Amino acid sequence: MPHEISSAAEAILDKEYKVLDHGFVRLVDYMGGDQRIVESARVSYGKGTQSHRRDKGLINYLLNHQHTSPFEQVVLTFHCKMPIFVARQWIRHRTARINEISGRYSVMEKEFYVPDQAQIRFQSQTNRQGRDPREVPSELRNKVLEFLISGNQKASDDYSNMLEDDIARELARINLPLSLYTQWYWQIDLNNLLHFLKLRLDYHAQWEIQEYGKVISELTQAVAPIAYEAFEKHVLNAIKFSGDELQALANQLQGKDHNLSGIVKTEYEEKISRILKLNSDI
Numbered sequence: 001m002p003h004e005i006s007s008a009a010e011a012i013l014d015k016e017y018k019v020l021d022h023g024f025v026r027l028v029d030y031m032g033g034d035q036r037i038v039e040s041a042r043v044s045y046g047k048g049t050q051s052h053r054r055d056k057g058l059i060n061y062l063l064n065h066q067h068t069s070p071f072e073q074v075v076l077t078f079h080c081k082m083p084i085f086v087a088r089q090w091i092r093h094r095t096a097r098i099n100e101i102s103g104r105y106s107v108m109e110k111e112f113y114v115p116d117q118a119q120i121r122f123q124s125q126t127n128r129q130g131r132d133p134r135e136v137p138s139e140l141r142n143k144v145l146e147f148l149i150s151g152n153q154k155a156s157d158d159y160s161n162m163l164e165d166d167i168a169r170e171l172a173r174i175n176l177p178l179s180l181y182t183q184w185y186w187q188i189d190l191n192n193l194l195h196f197l198k199l200r201l202d203y204h205a206q207w208e209i210q211e212y213g214k215v216i217s218e219l220t221q222a223v224a225p226i227a228y229e230a231f232e233k234h235v236l237n238a239i240k241f242s243g244d245e246l247q248a249l250a251n252q253l254q255g256k257d258h259n260l261s262g263i264v265k266t267e268y269e270e271k272i273s274r275i276l277k278l279n280s281d282i
Contacts, residue, residue: 004033008222017215020208022111022181023081027219032074034059034226037190041070056226063230074190074224078216081183083113086209088178090200095192100184103173107163112152112179117141119207126266130204152179190224194231201236239271 009030016024038055041062062070082090091098101108120141121131136144155177162172188196197220199205200213221228241249245268248258260268 004031004035006030006033006223008225009033009219012219012222017219019082019211019215020113022113023083023086023212024079025081025212025215025219026079027076027222028079028185029077030075030223032190033224036073037062037070037224037227040073041067056230059226060230060234063227064234068191071191071194071227072189074227075187076190076193076220076223077185077187078219079183079185080212081181082212083178083208084180084182085178086206086212087182087184089206089209090186090212093188093192093196093199096186096188098184098186101182103176104170107169108159108173108176108180108182110156110159111181112156112177113181113208114145114148114152114179115208117145120144126263127204129206131207148179152177155180190220190227193220194227194235197231198235239274241271245271 009027012027014026014028016026018024034055038058041058062068080090087100117138119131120136122134122136124130124132155175159172159176163169193216197213197217200209201217203210205213217228244260244264248260248268249272252258258265258268
């Protein structure tokens with residue numbers, strides 16, 4: 001099987017894409033692309049024996065019917081820099097290979113994430129792990145920023161003082177906050193990468209990790225554009241209903257109340273709103 005080269009991916013290799021205030025993502029290497037997916041799916045066919053249209057159709061069929069093993073033949077390696085709290089969400093995706101900077105061996109760069117004022121929000125009233133769209137008064141936003149900045153500075157000064165006193169790096173680091181930036185090399189196959197993007201591009205995900213998802217999605221498109229287009233069509237922009245939600249939808253189509261309540265009701269109504277918005281955009 002010949003080595004597959006993507007001119008679009010080659011053009012962006014090692015290019016740094018900024019995320020948040022001090023973070024970035026770089027595509028440092030890749031193996032395979034759309035052609036590798038169709039070759040591994042067909043096995044007995046060589047490169048060039050099928051048309052581009054049929055290759056595209058096959059990739060769409062595979063993804064739509066969840067035949068995902070051919071996508072695992074494509075591998076991407078990223079160099080990423082992100083706040084520790086983002087990294088802890090990120091690492092929940094365990095089907096990847098990661099090598100992270102170690103505060104035991106290295107002196108950590110004293111870079112801390114400070115959110116933009118627009119991202120300072122109240123706790124959501126419907127989502128226990130999210131932010132509310134209500135606007136926070138400017139005085140309170142400034143107060144929060146003062147807390148965050150002063151806390152970062154105090155932790156940074158204490159860290160420096162301990163290092164100057166020759167305290168072990170592995171001890172000096174332990175009071176550094178979740179806003180501290182870390183970095184790693186992250187290698188993952190395309191199937192699991194698309195699963196990562198499905199979850200981290202979702203509007204329920206924390207805003208900061210969504211920002212990383214957006215950049216990674218652009219880099220992924222450069223490596224496997226047909227596969228990513230199929231992912232957008234069959235996964236990212238698809239809407240899945242549970243059995244209860246399907247019954248609720250059937251009730252509404254018959255002019256009845258959907259009979260849902262609580263968080264289930266909220267999520268169902270969000271899905272219906274998305275469908276109506278898609279319909280209005282057509």
